[in-house]
Amino acid sequence: MHAVEYFEVECPEPLGAEYYKKITNDVLLDHNLIRMIHKLHIYVDPGVPIFIAVGVLHKITTLIRVRDFAAVNALAGKIMLVLSEETYLAPMLKIFLARFGQDHVEQSDRFTVILRDVSVDAREIEDIVVADPSESVYKDLIYAFKCIAPEGFRIRREQYTKGKFFFVASEDTLSADIGALVQSKFAKMGESMP
Amino acid sequence: MMLVPVTYKGGVYRHNEIMDLIEDVGGYIVQKHVMASEVVLLCFMPKDDVEVLRTAGKPLGGEVIDSPLVGTEIAVVSMSLEIHHLPHPSCDIAEYLRRLGAKSNMVSLARGPGKRIAALNDEERDVINEHDLAIYLLGNFENCIEKKMPFLRRGIDVPIVLCGGPNKEALQRIIDPPVDGYVGNVGRFMHRTKESEELAKLDEVIAEITRVLEKKRIALAKDPISVSPARLMDLIKEKVPRIHEVTSPTPLTVQMDGLRVKLPYDPFAGEIRTIEIEDGIKIGNICELTPSRMRDYIMLKIRPFSETNIVV
Numbered sequence: 386m387h388a389v390e391y392f393e394v395e396c397p398e399p400l401g402a403e404y405y406k407k408i409t410n411d412v413l414l415d416h417n418l419i420r421m422i423h424k425l426h427i428y429v430d431p432g433v434p435i436f437i438a439v440g441v442l443h444k445i446t447t448l449i450r451v452r453d454f455a456a457v458n459a460l461a462g463k464i465m466l467v468l469s470e471e472t473y474l475a476p477m478l479k480i481f482l483a484r485f486g487q488d489h490v491e492q493s494d495r496f497t498v499i500l501r502d503v504s505v506d507a508r509e510i511e512d513i514v515v516a517d518p519s520e521s522v523y524k525d526l527i528y529a530f531k532c533i534a535p536e537g538f539r540i541r542r543e544q545y546t547k548g549k550f551f552f553v554a555s556e557d558t559l560s561a562d563i564g565a566l567v568q569s570k571f572a573k574m575g576e577s578m579p
Numbered sequence: 580m581m582l583v584p585v586t587y588k589g590g591v592y593r594h595n596e597i598m599d600l601i602e603d604v605g606g607y608i609v610q611k612h613v614m615a616s617e618v619v620l621l622c623f624m625p626k627d628d629v630e631v632l633r634t635a636g637k638p639l640g641g642e643v644i645d646s647p648l649v650g651t652e653i654a655v656v657s658m659s660l661e662i663h664h665l666p667h668p669s670c671d672i673a674e675y676l677r678r679l680g681a682k683s684n685m686v687s688l689a690r691g692p693g694k695r696i697a698a699l700n701d702e703e704r705d706v707i708n709e710h711d712l713a714i715y716l717l718g719n720f721e722n723c724i725e726k727k728m729p730f731l732r733r734g735i736d737v738p739i740v741l742c743g744g745p746n747k748e749a750l751q752r753i754i755d756p757p758v759d760g761y762v763g764n765v766g767r768f769m770h771r772t773k774e775s776e777e778l779a780k781l782d783e784v785i786a787e788i789t790r791v792l793e794k795k796r797i798a799l800a801k802d803p804i805s806v807s808p809a810r811l812m813d814l815i816k817e818k819v820p821r822i823h824e825v826t827s828p829t830p831l832t833v834q835m836d837g838l839r840v841k842l843p844y845d846p847f848a849g850e851i852r853t854i855e856i857e858d859g860i861k862i863g864n865i866c867e868l869t870p871s872r873m874r875d876y877i878m879l880k881i882r883p884f885s886e887t888n889i890v891v
Contacts (some may be wrong), residue, residue: 397722398722400746404767412769429720431722431723535720535723536664538693
């Protein structure tokens, strides 16, 4: 697992910064996002009020394949899949139904899927790509930062480009020079805004 | 007869004898929980007879604990129902209060979040004022608490205990006029309280609430209420059979100077007013019954001796 190289919370109230560091850590851990973060800088100033999170993500190369969450067993005339978790069950079934047709796919219970009379071997089934986490990472990150930002900060602006993101939230209208402030936070991490 | 709030914890086996004993010595059972083979009785006991209960419970493996929060209804005021405040810390604190015998109600504000827009509407104000005490759970920044608190406390007459992220001294410095109690370093957090220092913080919240309620009790004792709320609870249970059909865990919620009767106001208020307590004294003579802002319940406030000239 990759480590977070840089993680700082900047706030005019030192105790507030400490609490927000804990909150950020808890939320990112809960959402299973901490392993994706390479660098993260958060700036909160309740006086303005403003919340800015800027960060760089690790390159996400992992694809979720059937073998990652299911044991595939070839039996006489059928292939039985025993799932260890349900998270990717729906997208997997969708792929199977489209590829093999409804008559060949059977789900006997929550954790068991049987493919009957299909012309592929078990190895091929194991290699089928079911999901690409990088597609949803942006959505997940924004949701996480909505939880982290102080409540009532409903005016938001966010961007995710080339593995870098920023999230700005405030209770009031965002000022026109917000881009410069975001840029200065990227600079603190030794990065530039994409 | 001075009644003190206590909790009896013991086995289910022969617990009926304990209940009989409490009633025989003039005590009142406020709430009874049966959990598997354990029974918990939240009750008021005559002060001199607490030792009798302790002795009677010993052979049955029961223990008697002083519970100053029994017979109180506390509002846990959370800024919203969003994930920012729930389930931690609001639910953690509300649950801890219940464990120690208080009846806690969560009051989430419609316009709680936001420094500039935070406000309290009349319904929220009235619901909070129906409780014995309100705990305000605010956030982590001094700046926000200082700006928001004057709006959030407007019209609140019950004692307020303020919990927030800054330390206690900082909270005391920024709140003007002062509230009744402060607990620092309990602001917004996003994990369950299970570490020992976090549990110690919850104990600190309880200690502060107990201190504030004790102050309120002393103030009430200077002009005592005309009848014990626990006695009225027993009386209503006896005279209004419909109360037994209410599915709420506490159909009659005992407060320090009143009761919340979980029956609709219009059909039942008149009936309750005419219930005779003793020697021709009716509930209506010494209590004020009003419609509660919480659903269509009845709020029953017992008037003090100085107003009624009666103590029963």
